[in-house]
Amino acid sequence: MLLAVNIGNTNIRFAVFKSETDIITWTINTKPYRTEYELYAKFSNMYKPFGIDKKEITGIVIGSVVPPLTISVKIALQKIHKLKAMIVDRNTPSEVIRSSNQMGTDLYANAVAAHYKGVPGKKIVIDFGTALTFLGLDETGKVTGVVIAPGIITALNSLVGNTAQLPTIELKAPENVLGRDTESCMQSGVVYGFLSMVEGMIDRINKEVGEECLVISTGGVGGIYKPLTDKIDIDDRLHTIKGLRILYELNKDTIN
Structure with missing residues (x-):
């Protein structure tokens, strides 16, 4: 199962993809910004209420528009899952052609999801x-x-x-x-x-x-x-x- 994490200015959204359409999702507040150790403690116990065995997570992808949190979230999740997390941004290859080198990850992800909608x-x-x-x-x-x-x-x-x-x-x-x-x-x-x-x-x-x-x-x-x-x-x-x-x-x- 893939764990996808979208770090926004207001909320951090987590989504566990059991399949393309079977998705378990939840959010936590982005602020106050936490250290990687605080995030590790918080993330370690977040799966149980949703009946998810964290050992079933086989991949991690992170998109972020909050640079101070990006690496801390990545390190915390990698410690928990013993997996290398992928951080994606506007430079991550896809068929989408950007109009600006200033495009945020959320906008780029929105464009990608729309383009591949078929x-x-x-x-x-x-x-x-x-x-x-x-x-x-x-x-x-x-x-x-x-x-x-x-x-x-x-x-x-x-x-x-x-x-x-x-x-x-x-x-x-x-x-x-x-x-x-x-x-x-x-x-x-x-x-x-x-x-x-x-x-x-x-x-x-x-x-x-x-x-x-x-x-x-x-x-x-x-x-x-x-x-x-x-x-x-x-x-x-x-x-x-x-x-x-x-x-x-x-x-x-x-x-x-």
Whole structure:
């Protein structure tokens, strides 16, 4: 079984692939940053609640956008499993053609997962993460560009943290666009406001590339927005980590 680890700015997601479709997954908070010894202690006991025997792990792949944690996570997992872990990034070979030497591992993995999905035509991958990103991909696997905006939770936390009287709220769609109390007013702004931006950005990208793209969403809150629009075709919260698995399969013979 393959253990795939996606180190993001908010969460570290783990996924154990029993097969391509049989996946056990969980997350832990990225912060506070921990030492390799703290991570070793934390990781050593994380499999038991999911009924996983760590001896069954035969491969490890790590993707990260948090450089201070990358090596510590790698060392901790290698100590536990006595396996050499593969770290993948934008330079890991695949059929995807990058448009920039600044592309983050998460964006590259999103592009890889979309390209190898086997669906023809141009695609847009929307990642509802710490940042809200839109990635364009053409039918040949070339990344045509990226949009980066503040993430929904990031924006909501900033709103609450920088005002004296606005409360923490549950992120869900209110019954009406025009709210009648503070909570529903904020929910409308965060849900319908961002949804309008997402729909508008999809329209603008489609117009720019001259085609109605297949739209894939992922990330922590993508599932909240998918039911509210017909412009998102697929929501897959494991899309990014599936891209890490594909990169591992394409390059596992290079592990020394």
